[in-house]
Amino acid sequence: xxxxxxxxxxxxxxxxxxxxxxxxxxxxxxxxxxxxxxxxxxxxxxxxxxxxxxxxxxxxxxxxxxxxxxxxxxxxxxxxxxxxxxxxxxxxxxxxxxxxxxxxxxxxxxxxxxxxxxxxxxxxxxxxxxxxxxxxxxxxxxxxxxxxxxxxxxxxxxxxxxxxxxxxxxxxxxxxxxxxxxxxxxxxxxx
Numbered sequence: 749x750x751x752x753x754x755x756x757x758x759x760x761x762x763x764x765x766x767x768x769x770x771x772x773x774x775x776x777x778x779x780x781x782x783x784x785x786x787x788x789x790x791x792x793x794x795x796x797x798x799x800x801x802x803x804x805x806x807x808x809x810x811x812x813x814x815x816x817x818x819x820x821x822x823x824x825x826x827x828x829x830x831x832x833x834x835x836x837x838x839x840x841x842x843x844x845x846x847x848x849x850x851x852x853x854x855x856x857x858x859x860x861x862x863x864x865x866x867x868x869x870x871x872x873x874x875x876x877x878x879x880x881x882x883x884x885x886x887x888x889x890x891x892x893x894x895x896x897x898x899x900x901x902x903x904x905x906x907x908x909x910x911x912x913x914x915x916x917x918x919x920x921x922x923x924x925x926x927x928x929x930x931x932x933x934x935x936x937x938x939x
Contacts, residue, residue: 749936750800751837751845752793755927764788766795771808786829791816793836794825801838815895826892826934833930842937844892846885850929853880861887861898863905878931882913882924885933893920893935 754763767775767788775787791808794816798806807819816825826845827836837845853876858867866883873879887901894900905916915922915935923934 749837749839749841749843749923749934750797751835751923751934752797752800753925753927753932754789754793754834755832760789760792763792763796766792766799786834789834790827790829790836793834794827794838797836797838798823798825801840803838811895813895813897815892826889828932830930833927833932835932837934837936839936841939842893842895843934844889844894844936845932845934846888846892847930847932848881848885848888850878850881850931852877857884861902863903865905865907869906869908878926881931882933885931886913886915886922886924886935889933889935890915890917890920893937 771791775784775791778787794808795806803820803823808816808825809819811817816827818825822840824839824841824843826843828845828847830847831849833847835845835847837843862883870876870879883906886906887898890901890904891897907914913922913924919938920935921938925932
């Protein structure tokens with residue numbers, strides 16, 4: 749697995765040079781304004797992460813649900829952007845990435861999407877909002893990895909054991925990172 753992270757204020761010229769006119773034309777159809785800029789950067793980061801795995805000149809298309817799909821056999825991609833942070837991941841296995849700014853725990857979301865063990869984890873944390881955001885990004889990343897969205901992540905528990913966050917699905921591995929007020933989570937299939 750390779751992942752690339754861009755934070756607001758960093759140079760973008762070299763990164764954006766990875767995009768060709770076909771990429772730019774496609775991305776113009778998706779967003780306008782700041783969201784378009786973030787989409788450009790995220791697309792470029794996916795190309796950079798793929799390059800670091802040994803794939804150059806990657807063509808990226810989208811599934812019916814909007815997920816990035818590589819035309820290269822054995823290359824899986826995922827991207828995310830939020831509040832001055834863009835990130836992408838590439839792997840030889842299905843992968844999902846999500847980043848969010850730390851936000852207040854929304855009780856309706858907790859009740860609807862979190863399992864009892866996840867709610868217990870949340871309730872045990874002194875920084876509940878941070879724990880909420882961490883669980884949410886893991887669920888989002890898991891949904892992206894499967895290509896089925898939150899519907900796939902809803903019944904899968906994320907929990908803490910021996911101080912480590914784990915997933916009840918033994919066929920995946922987790923990676924998390926905090927960058928200021930942004931939490932980044934990656935879920936990668938091991939098969």
